Amino acid sequence: xxxxxxxxxxxxxxxxxxxxxxxxxxxxxxxxxxxxxxxxxxxxxxxxxxxxxxxxxxxxxxxxxxxxxxxxxxxxxxxxxxxxxxxxxxxxxxxxxxxxxxxxxxxxxxxxxxxxxxxxxxxxxxxxxxxxxxxxxxxxxxxxxxxxxxxxxxxxxxxxxxxxxxxxxxxxxxxxxxxxxxxxxxxxxxxxxxxxxxxxxxxxxxxxxxxxxxxxxxxxxxxxxxxxxxxxxxxxxxxxxxxxxxxxxxxxxxxxxxxxxxxxxxxxxxxxxxxxxxxxxxxxxxxxxxxxxxxxxxxxxxxxxxxxxxxxxxxxxxxxxxxxxxxxxxxxxxxxxxxxxxxxxxxxxxxxxxxxxxxxxxxxxxxxxxxxxxxxxxxxxx
Numbered sequence: 001x002x003x004x005x006x007x008x009x010x011x012x013x014x015x016x017x018x019x020x021x022x023x024x025x026x027x028x029x030x031x032x033x034x035x036x037x038x039x040x041x042x043x044x045x046x047x048x049x050x051x052x053x054x055x056x057x058x059x060x061x062x063x064x065x066x067x068x069x070x071x072x073x074x075x076x077x078x079x080x081x082x083x084x085x086x087x088x089x090x091x092x093x094x095x096x097x098x099x100x101x102x103x104x105x106x107x108x109x110x111x112x113x114x115x116x117x118x119x120x121x122x123x124x125x126x127x128x129x130x131x132x133x134x135x136x137x138x139x140x141x142x143x144x145x146x147x148x149x150x151x152x153x154x155x156x157x158x159x160x161x162x163x164x165x166x167x168x169x170x171x172x173x174x175x176x177x178x179x180x181x182x183x184x185x186x187x188x189x190x191x192x193x194x195x196x197x198x199x200x201x202x203x204x205x206x207x208x209x210x211x212x213x214x215x216x217x218x219x220x221x222x223x224x225x226x227x228x229x230x231x232x233x234x235x236x237x238x239x240x241x242x243x244x245x246x247x248x249x250x251x252x253x254x255x256x257x258x259x260x261x262x263x264x265x266x267x268x269x270x271x272x273x274x275x276x277x278x279x280x281x282x283x284x285x286x287x288x289x290x291x292x293x294x295x296x297x298x299x300x301x302x303x304x305x306x307x308x309x310x311x312x313x314x315x316x317x318x319x320x321x322x323x324x325x326x327x328x329x330x331x332x333x334x335x336x337x338x339x340x341x342x343x344x345x346x347x348x349x350x351x352x353x354x355x356x357x358x359x360x361x362x363x364x365x366x367x368x369x370x371x372x373x374x375x376x377x378x379x380x381x382x
Contacts, residue, residue: 033369035267060088060320062107064098068185071118073158077128080154081111086146098131104353105340108133109143110322121214134186139219139318189260191315191340193250194335195306197273200243201280201330202287203298209235209288210297217376236281243277244270253345254380268355272345276338281330284371289376309335314343337361 065078082089090107092098112129120126130147140382191210214217218231251269254260264270283305291297310316312326313335319327330336337358344354 006296017068029323042251044294047330059086061109061139061146061318062320063085063090063109063111064107065089066093066095066098066112068109068115068204069113072281073118073126074113074123075156075222076158077113077117077151078111080148080150084146084150086143086150102131102133103348105133105344106252108139109147111147116150134291180264181182186258186260186347188257188315189250189254190346191313191339192314193273194276194309194315194338195246196246196250196257197277197338198280198305198309200239200246201277202284203301204242204299205236205239205281205284206301207294208239208286210294211291213288213292228374232285232374232377236285240274240277240281243280245275247277260346262346263349267343268350269342272341272355272359272362274340275359275366276334276341278366279334279362280370282366282373284374286376289373305333305335308333309339311334313339314337334362 003282011327065081065082067074069079078089081087089111090101090102094108095112096105096110101107102110110129110131112131114120114127114129117126117128130144130145130149132140132143212235247270251262252271255262282300287296287300287304291300312330313318314330315335319330319336324332341358341362342354344351348354
């Protein structure tokens with residue numbers, strides 16, 4: 001009896017202790033905003049952003065339509081692109097105008113309907129020229145397939161309407177700019193440089209600085225005559241230099257291993273990469289100073305820098321195929337501007353209409369983030 005009672009009492013006491021521990025941990029969890037953010041807000045945010053943002057379909061591809069023939073047949077082909085959900089057409093009047101838009105990345109392709117289009121249809125040898133920006137090999141291939149399908153459907157309907165089988169002999173004459181071989185490594189390798197710079201600049205800096213906060217190293221430095229700005233400078237310069245070393249390795253490797261051309265200036269590439277590295281360092285400093293925890297800093301850095309650099313920057317998916325709300329969000333992340341700069345410098349060259357505005361945005365972000373980091377890292381014991 002006594003033994004059974006002891007066993008019952010021991011089990012009841014154990015359950016009470018477990019219940020008390022669960023209650024204590026639950027209260028502690030509810031008081032820890034960072035844990036709630038990581039456990040609830042972050043998964044929901046990732047689900048919404050990447051659920052809508054990641055889309056392998058290509059839609060609303062901006063194309064310049066040049067009609068050198070004003071015949072009914074030419075207008076019919078132009079209407080195919082205008083009514084298609086896969087293209088967003090922009091009429092142009094000259095080839096020079098269309099080429100400028102393609103160079104400035106205002107459009108992804110040029111649809112050119114030649115002067116003898118209507119006459120060539122009767123001969124069964126009509127062509128529609130499609131000039132595509134081949135920097136994104138995947139988008140280029142898909143866009144070409146959509147264009148061929150759209151023109152083929154129109155040609156078949158026209159042949160059925162007129163009863164002339166020759167009307168079905170319309171073909172797309174494709175031409176790829178910036179990536180004639182349609183090699184996906186031309187598109188992916190510059191994006192990988194963004195990921196490397198992000199890891200070194202933001203994630204590594206955030207983890208190291210957060211560790212210093214946890215260990216109390218900053219508090220020990222605050223009692224010395226060293227200023228907080230000097231502390232930040234001394235802590236970040238090594239990672240800035242490490243990032244430049246990573247950049248050099250990536251550039252050399254992209255040329256030797258993958259044969260990716262660097263058509264722009266190496267000096268300009270270095271300058272814009274330094275700007276992005278400053279932005280990444282600033283993000284890492286702000287996150288670590290705000291959280292002062294390695295665990296929270298690592299989660300926040302992955303959420304705010306690494307994942308957007310991979311998914312929302314244009315590295316893997318064309319942002320213009322995303323819903324409008326997600327497209328707006330992508331402009332918040334600095335990786336989008338850096339990806340555009342790298343793809344332009346590697347594949348297109350020194351295209352200043354693209355380089356200057358994107359570099360200016362990165363410079364503004366770098367100044368704002370480093371200023372905020374200096375204010376958060378004040379010389380006082382937290």
